[in-house]
Amino acid sequence: xxxxxxxxxxxxxxxxxxxxxxxxxxxxxxxxxxxxxxxxxxxxxxxxxxxxxxxxxxxxxxxxxxxxxxxxxxxxxxxxxxxxxxxxxxxxxxxxxxxxxxxxxxxxxxxxxxxxxxxxxxxxxxxxxxxx
Numbered sequence: 746x747x748x749x750x751x752x753x754x755x756x757x758x759x760x761x762x763x764x765x766x767x768x769x770x771x772x773x774x775x776x777x778x779x780x781x782x783x784x785x786x787x788x789x790x791x792x793x794x795x796x797x798x799x800x801x802x803x804x805x806x807x808x809x810x811x812x813x814x815x816x817x818x819x820x821x822x823x824x825x826x827x828x829x830x831x832x833x834x835x836x837x838x839x840x841x842x843x844x845x846x847x848x849x850x851x852x853x854x855x856x857x858x859x860x861x862x863x864x865x866x867x868x869x870x871x872x873x874x875x876x877x
Contacts, residue, residue: 751837754836755832755833755834755836756833758829758832758833758836759829759832759833762825762828762829762832763829766822766825769809769810770818770821770822770825773810773811773812773813773818774815774818776813777813777814777815777818780813781813787813787814787815788812788813788814788817789812789814789817790814790816790817791817792804792808792812792814792817793808793812793816793817793820793821793824794808794809794820794821794824794825795820795821795823795824796820809821
């Protein structure tokens with residue numbers, strides 16, 4: 746692959762992220778004052794992408810669009826900037842990493858399925874032996 750094409754694609758990825766996430770972050774920042782007037786606080790500063798580990802991914806995406814705390818907005822901006830830089834540098838590795846993550850996830854889910862089948866079999870055998 747030509748080096749110029751690589752950087753052209755990288756710039757397109759960076760511009761697409763900027764075009765999508767800057768308005769989202771600005772909209773959240775503009776919602777902070779009305780939220781404070783209505784509720785008396787600025788939101789929860791733990792609801793950000795980087796340090797919101799207790800949330801599931803659906804909750805993180807929801808908070809990315811709705812959380813009004815300025816600290817959470819700043820941490821989301823830093824996180825998205827880091828992701829953008831990483832994609833700018835190594836966007837060619839993304840399909841490989843995604844395939845590996847999908848493979849690990851599917852093997853884990855299959856192992857859990859087999860474990861559940863084994864436990865159900867043992868439970869069935871125990872019920873047969875006890876005469877229930």
